[in-house]
Amino acid sequence: MEFTKSPGVRIGLSIAVATGLYGVSFGALSVASGLDLWQTMALSLLLFSGGSQFAFIGVVGGGGSGAAAMSAASLLGIRNAVYAMQMNALVRPRGWRKLLAAQVTIDESTATASGQTDNLEQRRGFWTAGIGIYVLWNLFTAVGALLGNAMGDPAQWGLDGAAVAAFLALLWPRLKAREPVAIAVVCAVVTLLAVPFVPAGIPILIAAAVAGALGWVSHGPADEGLEPDVDPYATREDHP
Amino acid sequence: MSLWIWILIACAVAYLTKFAGYLVPAKWMENPRMTRIAGTLTIGLLASLTAVNTFASGQALVLDARVAALAAAAVALWLRAPFLVVVLAGAAAAALARLAGIP
Numbered sequence: 001m002e003f004t005k006s007p008g009v010r011i012g013l014s015i016a017v018a019t020g021l022y023g024v025s026f027g028a029l030s031v032a033s034g035l036d037l038w039q040t041m042a043l044s045l046l047l048f049s050g051g052s053q054f055a056f057i058g059v060v061g062g063g064g065s066g067a068a069a070m071s072a073a074s075l076l077g078i079r080n081a082v083y084a085m086q087m088n089a090l091v092r093p094r095g096w097r098k099l100l101a102a103q104v105t106i107d108e109s110t111a112t113a114s115g116q117t118d119n120l121e122q123r124r125g126f127w128t129a130g131i132g133i134y135v136l137w138n139l140f141t142a143v144g145a146l147l148g149n150a151m152g153d154p155a156q157w158g159l160d161g162a163a164v165a166a167f168l169a170l171l172w173p174r175l176k177a178r179e180p181v182a183i184a185v186v187c188a189v190v191t192l193l194a195v196p197f198v199p200a201g202i203p204i205l206i207a208a209a210v211a212g213a214l215g216w217v218s219h220g221p222a223d224e225g226l227e228p229d230v231d232p233y234a235t236r237e238d239h240p
Numbered sequence: 241m242s243l244w245i246w247i248l249i250a251c252a253v254a255y256l257t258k259f260a261g262y263l264v265p266a267k268w269m270e271n272p273r274m275t276r277i278a279g280t281l282t283i284g285l286l287a288s289l290t291a292v293n294t295f296a297s298g299q300a301l302v303l304d305a306r307v308a309a310l311a312a313a314a315v316a317l318w319l320r321a322p323f324l325v326v327v328l329a330g331a332a333a334a335a336l337a338r339l340a341g342i343p
Contacts, residue, residue, distance in 0.1 A: 105261065
């Protein structure tokens with residue numbers, strides 16, 4: 001009973017439900033972009049990083065090669081290494097727990113832990129959000145993939161439009177200042193300029209190179225772009 | 241079959257990326273440039289993926305029902321709708337645009 005009074009556990013559980021639920025959209029979009037049920041589940045079980053998973057199926061769905069899809073997913077996953085360094089200092093997992101902690105180190109578990117001030121609550125928040133999202137995300141990925149398989153023609157249901165909306169929704173919370181908006185616009189324009197001239201999937205990697213170069217020379221705050229797609233503390237800020 | 245290989249490589253790279261963060265000395269974290277590049281990469285890739293999924297059809301640039309999905313998603317996000325509602329708004333907009341005869 002004491003456990004449910006822990007703020008880290010409470011926030012962790014609510015973010016697990018909110019994030020886990022949208023696994024249904026990943027599952028449906030993944031089968032619509034041509035992956036089968038098991039390939040879809042492999043991404044959720046083993047890769048387990050929402051943005052990278054959407055990137056992989058986004059490239060494959062757009063006609064890109066497996067190599068380009070893997071590259072886009074891997075580049076998008078680099079921020080997880082930064083989160084892992086932060087969580088290593090905060091959660092300090094030992095021994096085999098390190099292996100487990102690594103798999104559940106994502107935007108939302110990091111944000112849940114970072115939002116707590118007490119170290120015990122930081123650790124509770126990290127593990128509750130991480131494991132909770134892992135379980136629900138995989139459950140709802142399976143539901144989404146089965147639904148997607150039952151739906152038939154993806155275009156008729158507007159699933160290509162759903163993919164567009166998903167990417168914009170992943171990007172949106174990261175556009176809180178002028179510089180990230182400028183980076184987003186530059187990368188979108190570079191992408192579209194490249195589309196007619198190189199094979200599908202490659203424009204995204206060109207945009208990544210541009211984004212990396214902009215990061216190298218920029219002087220913005222170090223945590224820019226490292227916001228979770230579902231903010232664990234958003235509702236508390238909106239209704240204090 | 242070859243897609244399976246790329247899926248498994250992507251999974252391995254993703255896990256090793258996460259795990260690497262638990263192995264490097266905490267001192268590395270103080271390098272702001274690395275953190276910043278991780279951030280701008282994230283923004284740039286997501287913007288690029290949004291653009292490709294909206295306007296590209298193979299190697300051609302096209303305006304079709306997906307533009308309606310982009311607009312509907314932007315409105316939903318502006319209204320602070322949750323992720324799943326945004327995705328459903330995008331799907332509904334594209335489906336309705338096609339019913340209205342837009343390719």
